[in-house]
Amino acid sequence: MTDEPRLTADQIIERLEPSLSPWRRVRALTALLAGAAGTVFVCALWWTEPGPLPGRTHLAFAALTAFCLAWACYGGWLSTRRTPLFARDRVIAGWIALAAALLTTVLVAAVATGALALGLAFVAVSAVLTGQAHARRARLLRLKRDLGG
Template sequence: MDDEPRPTAQEMIDRLAGPLSPWSRVRAMVALVAGLAGAAFVGALWSSEGALPGRTHLAFALFLAFCLAWAAYGGWLVTRRVPLFATDRVIAAWLAVVASAATTALVAAFTTPPLPALAVGGAFLAAALLLAVRAHTRRAALLRRKHLLERRPAPD
């Protein structure tokens, strides 16, 4: 018989799922750098313009907020030192849903006729919602597995 103590469920999970794979770190860095670069570009463009209509200021503010949200997401992801159980994908999917919905609403509100903007924006919104549902489903499956591992009794 083996007198060595059996690892806990959390220790097993930690061994199986490292903090972030190299590919996940690359994706996180891309989100961080692209968000910061986009924010710098939009901010510089916005500040270099003279008098703009209110809706243009709203559009610039919205795009700047989206860029900063992606930069914050990338920064959060890069600093994680624990398994995320697909939380990163859920957050990214909801960022995409909010960005798609807000952009669609803004563009449709200020275009004539709004139908083409609504059609294209609706397609992007549908894709983002599909990704959000898939991310939630995957996260729920991973959390169920984790809970099963935690409740599994040690064999005698």
């Protein structure tokens, strides 16, 4: 039997996964700085927009600000961790990314649906006007032919 001291569960876990590797620290600081810079940029743009903005625009600016703040908070939280995270950081990052992607997709779909409806309305009106123009031209050509021209 050896006289080696036994390791506790916490010591074993720390040996398996250090608190944060240098690359994870870089990623955490990148998320923190990018989120903070994005928040400042979006808020500055929002506050300097001239005139009253529609509600949808305020909603878009608020959503962008919230996502930038979420990334900044995530980066700050991650960079202060001193214990193994058991991939919790990746789960949180995944949820932030999924929420941003879903909201963006819904907003783009809503705008695209509105644009599609408007485009279809333009096509319908154009088709009706083109049909009327053809009918008028046909009438005028018949009248010309009947008058001997």
